[in-house]
Each structure stands twice: as C-alpha cells, then as structure tokens.
Amino acid sequence: MSFTADAWARTADLRAAIDASPFVTALGAGTLAPATFRHYLEQDVLYLVGYARALSLLAAGAPDVASAGFWSRSAHGAGLVETSLHADLLGSGALPAAPGGGPPVASPTTLAYPSYLVATAATAPHAVGVAAVLPCFWVYADVAGRLARTAAAVVRDGGEHPFARWVAAYDDGGFLASVATARELADAAAAEQPAATVEAMHVAFATATRYELMFWDTAFAHEDWPHPL
Amino acid sequence: MSFTADAWARTADLRAAIDASPFVTALGAGTLAPATFRHYLEQDVLYLVGYARALSLLAAGAPDVASAGFWSRSAHGAGLVETSLHADLLGSGALPAAPGGGPPVASPTTLAYPSYLVATAATAPHAVGVAAVLPCFWVYADVAGRLARTAAAVVRDGGEHPFARWVAAYDDGGFLASVATARELADAAAAEQPAATVEAMHVAFATATRYELMFWDTAFAHEDWPHPL
Amino acid sequence: MSFTADAWARTADLRAAIDASPFVTALGAGTLAPATFRHYLEQDVLYLVGYARALSLLAAGAPDVASAGFWSRSAHGAGLVETSLHADLLGSGALPAAPGGGPPVASPTTLAYPSYLVATAATAPHAVGVAAVLPCFWVYADVAGRLARTAAAVVRDGGEHPFARWVAAYDDGGFLASVATARELADAAAAEQPAATVEAMHVAFATATRYELMFWDTAFAHEDWPHPL
Amino acid sequence: MSFTADAWARTADLRAAIDASPFVTALGAGTLAPATFRHYLEQDVLYLVGYARALSLLAAGAPDVASAGFWSRSAHGAGLVETSLHADLLGSGALPAAPGGGPPVASPTTLAYPSYLVATAATAPHAVGVAAVLPCFWVYADVAGRLARTAAAVVRDGGEHPFARWVAAYDDGGFLASVATARELADAAAAEQPAATVEAMHVAFATATRYELMFWDTAFAHEDWPHPL
Numbered sequence: 001m002s003f004t005a006d007a008w009a010r011t012a013d014l015r016a017a018i019d020a021s022p023f024v025t026a027l028g029a030g031t032l033a034p035a036t037f038r039h040y041l042e043q044d045v046l047y048l049v050g051y052a053r054a055l056s057l058l059a060a061g062a063p064d065v066a067s068a069g070f071w072s073r074s075a076h077g078a079g080l081v082e083t084s085l086h087a088d089l090l091g092s093g094a095l096p097a098a099p100g101g102g103p104p105v106a107s108p109t110t111l112a113y114p115s116y117l118v119a120t121a122a123t124a125p126h127a128v129g130v131a132a133v134l135p136c137f138w139v140y141a142d143v144a145g146r147l148a149r150t151a152a153a154v155v156r157d158g159g160e161h162p163f164a165r166w167v168a169a170y171d172d173g174g175f176l177a178s179v180a181t182a183r184e185l186a187d188a189a190a191a192e193q194p195a196a197t198v199e200a201m202h203v204a205f206a207t208a209t210r211y212e213l214m215f216w217d218t219a220f221a222h223e224d225w226p227h228p229l
Numbered sequence: 230m231s232f233t234a235d236a237w238a239r240t241a242d243l244r245a246a247i248d249a250s251p252f253v254t255a256l257g258a259g260t261l262a263p264a265t266f267r268h269y270l271e272q273d274v275l276y277l278v279g280y281a282r283a284l285s286l287l288a289a290g291a292p293d294v295a296s297a298g299f300w301s302r303s304a305h306g307a308g309l310v311e312t313s314l315h316a317d318l319l320g321s322g323a324l325p326a327a328p329g330g331g332p333p334v335a336s337p338t339t340l341a342y343p344s345y346l347v348a349t350a351a352t353a354p355h356a357v358g359v360a361a362v363l364p365c366f367w368v369y370a371d372v373a374g375r376l377a378r379t380a381a382a383v384v385r386d387g388g389e390h391p392f393a394r395w396v397a398a399y400d401d402g403g404f405l406a407s408v409a410t411a412r413e414l415a416d417a418a419a420a421e422q423p424a425a426t427v428e429a430m431h432v433a434f435a436t437a438t439r440y441e442l443m444f445w446d447t448a449f450a451h452e453d454w455p456h457p458l
Numbered sequence: 459m460s461f462t463a464d465a466w467a468r469t470a471d472l473r474a475a476i477d478a479s480p481f482v483t484a485l486g487a488g489t490l491a492p493a494t495f496r497h498y499l500e501q502d503v504l505y506l507v508g509y510a511r512a513l514s515l516l517a518a519g520a521p522d523v524a525s526a527g528f529w530s531r532s533a534h535g536a537g538l539v540e541t542s543l544h545a546d547l548l549g550s551g552a553l554p555a556a557p558g559g560g561p562p563v564a565s566p567t568t569l570a571y572p573s574y575l576v577a578t579a580a581t582a583p584h585a586v587g588v589a590a591v592l593p594c595f596w597v598y599a600d601v602a603g604r605l606a607r608t609a610a611a612v613v614r615d616g617g618e619h620p621f622a623r624w625v626a627a628y629d630d631g632g633f634l635a636s637v638a639t640a641r642e643l644a645d646a647a648a649a650e651q652p653a654a655t656v657e658a659m660h661v662a663f664a665t666a667t668r669y670e671l672m673f674w675d676t677a678f679a680h681e682d683w684p685h686p687l
Numbered sequence: 688m689s690f691t692a693d694a695w696a697r698t699a700d701l702r703a704a705i706d707a708s709p710f711v712t713a714l715g716a717g718t719l720a721p722a723t724f725r726h727y728l729e730q731d732v733l734y735l736v737g738y739a740r741a742l743s744l745l746a747a748g749a750p751d752v753a754s755a756g757f758w759s760r761s762a763h764g765a766g767l768v769e770t771s772l773h774a775d776l777l778g779s780g781a782l783p784a785a786p787g788g789g790p791p792v793a794s795p796t797t798l799a800y801p802s803y804l805v806a807t808a809a810t811a812p813h814a815v816g817v818a819a820v821l822p823c824f825w826v827y828a829d830v831a832g833r834l835a836r837t838a839a840a841v842v843r844d845g846g847e848h849p850f851a852r853w854v855a856a857y858d859d860g861g862f863l864a865s866v867a868t869a870r871e872l873a874d875a876a877a878a879e880q881p882a883a884t885v886e887a888m889h890v891a892f893a894t895a896t897r898y899e900l901m902f903w904d905t906a907f908a909h910e911d912w913p914h915p916l
Contacts, residue, residue: 052527057518059510068511076530226446278755311752347747576810577740580744671914
C-alpha cells in the first residue's frame with residue numbers, strides 16, 4: 001500500500017471528527033456565526049505565515065529541482081491566500097469587526113500547529129516534513145470539497161449562504177492539482193525510506209491531521225490562553 | 230533598562246503564577262504524588278530533545294565563537310540531563326511505573342513548547358531565538374532556587390522529601406553560571422537591535438515563560454490530547 | 459547614502475572587471491565559442507540549484523509576508539530558468555555536445571558560489587543573506603542589459619549573433635522588476651541594522667559580486683579541479 | 688562493505704596526495720617555514736568557525752539524543768581548538784607576525800570548504816552532512832597520526848621540530864575516540880539509506896577529502912583571490 005493510502009486509512013477517525021465538528025457542519029450549512037468565521041479567518045492568516053515558512057524550508061531541502069519548485073510555488077501561494085483571499089474578505093465589511101480591537105493574537109493551537117510544521121521541516125528528514133505539511137493540502141481539500149458541494153446545494157435550494165464563494169475557492173482545479181502533486185511527492189519520498197522514517201512520516205501526518213481538527217474546533221470555541229502575556 | 234531587566238519585570242504575573250502553581254508548591258513541600266513527578270520527568274525528557282535542537286540552531290547562527298560555544302555546550306548539557314539525571318531517576322525504581330506501558334507520549338504543551346523554540350530559532354532573528362530559550366535557563370533556575378531552599382528546609386525540619394536531591398541539581402553553580410551567560414548574551418543581542426526586534430524578543434521571552442507555566446500545570450493535570458492519533 | 463548605492467560604488471572595480479572579461483565581451487559580440495557557451499549554461503544550471511535553495515532559506519526567515527512571497531517566487535523562478543530557458547537551449551541541438559559525456563560536474567567556483575549563498579542564508583542574519591544574493595539579481599541584470607544592447611546592435615548591423623535571444627531574456631521587465639524589489643528589500647533590511655551588520659552586508663555583497671566575476675572567468679577557462687574525485 | 692571502508696578505499700589517491708603534499712611533508716620534517724605555518728593556523732581559525740556551524744546544524748537534525756550530543760560536543764570542541772590551541776600559538780610570539788597587518792582574510796579554499804559543509808548540513812539529508820564533515824575528523828587524524836610519529840622521530844634523533852607539540856595534539860586519545868564515533872554514526876546513517884543517498888554520501892566524503900588536500904596546498908601556496916574586494 002502506498003504511504004498516502006495507508007496514512008489516509010489510519011486517520012479515518014480524525015477525519016470523521018473533522019466532518020462532524022460544529023465549525024465544519026455550520027460552515028457547510030451557512031449557519032456559522034459571522035463573528036466566528038471572522039475569528040477563523042484571522043487565525044488562518046496567522047497560521048499561513050508559519051505554514052509558508054515550513055514550505056520554504058521544504059523547498060530548501062528538496063531532493064530535486066521539480067520538487068523544490070513545487071514547494072516554493074506553494075509557499076508563494078500560501079502567502080497569496082493570506083494577502084488576497086482572506087484579506088479581501090476581512091477588509092470587505094461583510095464580517096463584523098473584531099471585538100476589542102488590536103491585531104489578532106494567535107491562539108494556542110494557531111501557534112502550536114505551524115510551530116510544529118516549521119520545527120519538523122527544519123530538523124526532521126525531508127520526507128517527514130513532507131508528511132507533516134500534507135494534511136493542510138489534502139485533508140483540507142477533502143473537507144473543502146464536501147463543504148463546497150453542501151454550500152452549493154444550500155444556494156441551489158434558495159437558501160442563503162454567506163460564505164459560499166469563499167468555500168468554493170478551495171475546490172478549484174489548481175488547488176486540487178497541488179494536492180495531487182503533494183501526495184505524489186510524499187509517496188515518492190516514502191518509497192526510499194527505512195521503516196523507522198516511514199513510521200515517523202505516519203506520526204507527522206496524523207499529528208498534523210489532528211491539528212487540522214483542533215484548528216476548526218478551537219476557532220469555533222475562540223480558544224484563548226490560560227494566562228495573558 | 231536592560232532587555233533582561235525589562236523582560237523580567239514584564240513577566241512578573243506569569244512568574245508569580247508559576248510559584249503559586251499546584252505542581253511547584255507540592256514539589257517544594259515534598260508532597261507531590263510520585264506518579265505525577267514521574268509523568269513530569271517523562272515529559273521533560275521529551276521536551277529536552279527539542280530544546281537541545283533549538284540550542285544547536287542558535288549555535289549554528291551565533292554571531293561569534295564565544296556565543297556559538299556557549300550554545301553548543303548548553304545543547305550538549307541538555308542532552309546529558311535527559312540521559313543521566315532524569316533517566317537515572319526514571320530507571321531507579323523509586324517512582325511508580327507509568328500506567329498503560331508503552332513509551333511516553335508528548336502532551337499538547339510538551340509538543341508545542343519545543344516546537345515553538347525550534348521554529349523560532351530556525352526562522353526568527355538570532356536575538357529573538359535567544360530570548361525564546363532564555364526562560365528555560367533563567368525562570369527555571371529562579372524557581373528551582375526557591376524549590377531547593379524549601380526542600381532543604383523540609384529535610385532540615387526532619388520531614389521527608391523524596392525529590393530533594395533532584396531539586397538541588399538545578400541550584401548548582403554550573404547551571405547558575407549558564408543562566409548568567411545566557412542573560413548576558415540576550416542583553417548583548419538586544420543592544421544592537423532595532424525597536425521592532427527588541428519587541429519581538431519580549432514577545433518570545435513572555436511566550437516561553439508562559440509555556441514554562443503551562444508545562445508545570447499540564448504535567449500536574451496529566452494533560453492529554455482531545456483525540457488520540 | 460542607501461546601502462545599495464554604497465555597495466554599488468564599493469564594487470565599481472569588480473563590476474568593471476566583469477564588463478571587460480573575455481567571456482562577457484565575446485558573449486556581447488556574438489563571438490563566444492559555442493562549446494564555451496554550452497559549458498557556461500551547464501555550470502549555470504548547477505549553480506541555480508543552490509541559488510534557489512538560498513532564496514528558499516531567505517523566504518523561510520523573511521520578516522514579513524510580502525518579502526517572504528518575493529523570495530519564494532524568486533526561488534521558483536530560478537528553478538524555471540534552469541528547467542526551461544537553459545534546458546531548451548541545451549537540448550535544442552544548437553550547441554555542440556559536451557565532450558566526454560556524462561553529466562556536467564560543478565567547477566570549483568560553481569560549487570563555491572552557491573555554497574557560500576546557502577551557508578550565508580542558513581547561518582548569517584537575514585539582512586546579510588539578502589545582501590549576498592543581491593548581485594545575482596542586480597549585477598547580473600546590469601551586465602545583461604549591456605549585453606542585450608550590444609547583441610541587438612550586432613543583429614541590427616546585419617551580423618550574426620547566435621545567443622541574441624538568450625541574452626535578451628535577462629533584459630525583460632519582469633526580471634528588472636525583481637531586481638528593483640531585491641534592492642528595496644536590501645535597503646529596508648540595512649536601515650534597521652547596527653553598523654557591524656551593515657558592514658557584514660557589504661562584505662557579502664562584494665564577495666558575491668566577485669563570485670559573479672569568477673563565474674564568468676572560470677566558465678571561459680573551463681576551470682577544473684586540481685584533483686579528480 | 689561498510690560505507691566508511693568503501694569511502695576510505697575510494698579516496699586512496701586523494702589521501703596519498705595529502706601525504707605527499709609539500710605542506711604535510713615539510714610539517715612532518717619540521718622544516719616548514721614558520722610564516723607558512725602561521726598562515727595555515729590563521730586560515731584554520733577561519734575554517735573552524737564555519738566547521739563548528741556545520742556540526743551544530745548536524746546536532747539540530749540528528750536522529751537521536753546520543754548522536755545530537757556527539758555533534759554538539761564536537762561543535763563546542765571545534766571552537767575550543769580555535770580559541771585555545773591555535774590562539775595560544777598565534778599569540779605566543781613563536782611565529783613571525785603576519786605581513787601587512789589587519790585581520791587574516793579567508794582564502795578561496797578557506798571560504799569554499801566550510802561553506803560547502805554548512806550548505807550541505809543545512810539542505811542535504813542528515814546522512815550526507817555526516818559524510819561531508821567526516822574527513823575533517825578521520826582524514827585529518829590519519830594524517831596527524833603520521834605527522835606526530837614523524838615529528839617525534841625528528842626530536843628523538845636530536846633534531847629540532849618547532850611544531851612537534853602542536854602536531855601531537857591531534858594524536859591524542861580524545862580526538863581519536865571522536866573519529867571512531869563519527870565513523871560509527873556515518874556507517875549507521877548509511878545503513879538505512881537508499882542507494883542514491885549513499886552515493887551522495889560518497890560524493891560528499893570525497894569532495895570534503897579533496898578540500899582537505901586543497902586546504903594544505905593552498906595554505907602552502909598562500910592562495911589569494913584573483914581580485915581584491
């Protein structure tokens with residue numbers, strides 16, 4: 001079995017928990033509180049800064065020109081999502097202003113997830129770093145595909161869905177092609193590794209998938225730190 | 230005011246919360262449950278692996294030979310703590326066996342804290358990385374000094390203190406000299422930085438101090454993940 | 459004076475030596491031996507692999523999203539040059555086959571220059587890394603601009619110039635815009651640094667400019683190692 | 688055959704060239720010009736800065752605590768050689784003052800060799816980085832062992848050997864134990880790698896061995912840059 005097929009099967013419970021999470025179900029139905037969606041977008045902007053750093057480290061350590069090019073293009077794309085898609089929506093007036101003012105602060109999960117990706121890309125074997133960033137391509141796209149279909153059905157049935165266009169952005173061909181390439185690179189990397197490294201890849205993939213789940217859940221709960229700085 | 234004096238003052242509340250935390254007060258009094266102490270040591274062993282990686286990254290990016298030597302010596306020392314002080318105690322039979330068997334698993338905080346240090350050392354300016362690792366020298370030594378005195382008083386008053394010797398290990402001259410050097414390097418680094426970088430150093434110092442607090446608290450609570458892998 | 463204006467002035471002799479070098483003058487005149495041009499392209503392909511890694515490391519350590527995006531886009535672009543512009547020409551049959559067969563081997567300078575860039579980007583302050591990669595944008599574009607005009611004049615006067623199209627590729631608007639951005643980022647970085655770091659930036663800029671000169675010269679001389687592996 | 692046995696055999700010609708090089712033969716005989724020895728020590732001090740950075744990067748990416756500890760201890764040791772053994776001799780008045788004054792400047796080879804090690808440790812698989820630094824342990828110790836015996840024989844025969852004590856420092860038990868550990872780590876790393884990575888390890892080992900040879904040769908020739916900065 002390929003690494004990705006195995007990793008997908010091993011994370012079935014985590015992925016089912018994502019689909020059943022209150023954030024994802026409300027986002028699909030169009031009933032998510034706009035303040036919660038704003039909070040999510042703000043946290044995602046903070047996340048993407050570290051995610052892009054992790055992708056750039058993978059580009060620096062990639063085994064060949066083609067994969068290096070993929071990771072630097074993806075790093076560039078992560079920055080674009082942040083500065084265009086999210087920023088457009090956050091600045092559009094369509095969402096309620098953040099309470100309290102001041103710049104958004106990363107939640108514990110929003111700090112931990114990209115820290116884990118950057119630390120892994122900086123110090124673990126390249127293949128393990130690839131496995132760590134893969135859920136943010138693949139698991140995210142998988143969830144987004146269902147969200148897009150659910151949101152489209154809501155609109156088709158005459159309902160309102162304030163985030164239908166945003167959701168659709170992750171279901172486009174370019175992003176799905178990136179997912180396919182990221183999977184291929186993970187499988188190619190795994191094929192050359194000793195068993196211990198493949199197992200470390202599985203731990204990294206599952207850990208990042210759990211962070212995906214926690215990211216939705218903590219955004220829904222507006223997770224805060226136990227103590228302010 | 231020096232960076233370290235300022236950083237110390239800014240984190241007064243977090244440091245007071247550490248002293249008042251249930252783990253630290255019970256550890257000082259000698260009343261900490263041995264199973265909790267074992268759990269803490271196991272988590273600390275996992276923490277130290279990442280901490281040593283962060284120190285090695287600082288050594289790689291240090292501005293001069295003397296500071297590079299300090300960080301590599303500290304990285305080496307962190308590994309020694311792990312493989313001698315902690316391992317001796319964990320293997321001594323003095324502590325109850327871990328429930329469930331299997332190797333210890335990093336808690337959310339035990340994964341997040343060293344990930345943050347490694348990610349910061351790998352991608353932020355060197356001075357910010359220095360500020361991030363400083364609490365694990367300085368705040369830890371400050372707490373340990375009080376713990377050692379409290380534990381010594383318990384023993385002197387004829388009480389039992391199962392962890393008195395372990396606690397005393399962090400109050401020795403070599404570790405305190407390292408703390409002094411780490412502070413000097415942080416102040417030297419801060420003296421050359423623009424205001425924005427010094428502010429980033431403060432955020433890193435406070436963030437790591439909060440992780441110190443959370444590390445004690447989550448060890449006490451045997452923090453677990455919301456979902457298994 | 460801005461950092462870049464100062465760095466430009468300090469490297470006047472090195473840059474004049476580039477313009478007067480036998481490779482550059484022959485390339486401009488269209489009289490460069492095709493076998494030498496092929497050797498240069500092969501060496502440049504090898505160089506670009508390391509150059510792209512250095513740019514990705516700068517992306518990983520960039521202070522903000524905009525500059526991170528610039529460096530990852532540039533890293534991606536360096537890979538594209540390698541796999542399209544150069545590969546097209548090398549595979550076109552327009553150039554004589556390499557002697558000896560076997561894959562091209564990096565010359566001492568082709569190994570040293572990108573090693574220096576990667577090592578600097580990996581361990582020196584970000585600003586110094588930016589200064590180190592800048593000549594490959596700016597000095598190269600400056601030389602290429604004159605080459606393009608010279609080559610165009612040769613063609614206009616009815617002469618033959620086998621490399622006129624290749625030369626023109628470096629004089630296009632997109633590359634020149636990248637040069638302008640790289641210069642702005644270097645000046646912005648320098649504005650915040652202490653004097654010692656700015657001086658280290660100057661050393662890095664001049665060192666990389668000298669490597670640019672050596673790269674042309676050693677390609678012309680088909681530089682080889684004193685001993686085979 | 689183990690990786691190290693194979694790598695040793697493949698570099699027989701390079702290692703024979705080291706033993707036959709004018710610097711090494713004169714150093715063994717005690718007839719090396721003191722000004723040349725001073726130049727070599729100055730270049731070695733510059734080399735060791737980068738070498739220690741490469742070792743720290745290996746420590747940051749080491750697969751386990753024991754190997755991480757070895758690399759950080761070695762990084763610390765490289766700094767100590769620089770600041771004690773070499774500095775003592777350079778400051779002792781036993782060697783003629785450097786001509787021209789001003790701080791020593793790295794020669795092309797003194798810049799290229801550690802840049803290659805740092806770049807490899809920063810972006811290649813860990814096993815390849817281990818192979819790259821190994822010659823500076825092993826090949827150096829092998830040469831130093833013969834040098835020490837030759838120098839001892841000169842002294843025993845009543846001859847003068849101004850560098851006998853310095854040469855003996857590399858033939859001590861601690862350094863030889865480090866060589867043995869570095870070899871074991873290289874073999875352990877190679878045992879887990881796919882063939883392409885093992886081949887990359889061989890290229891790295893041979894490349895660094897050639898740099899060892901070039902380091903002696905260029906120190907003997909007082910190698911300079913084709914153009915000043």
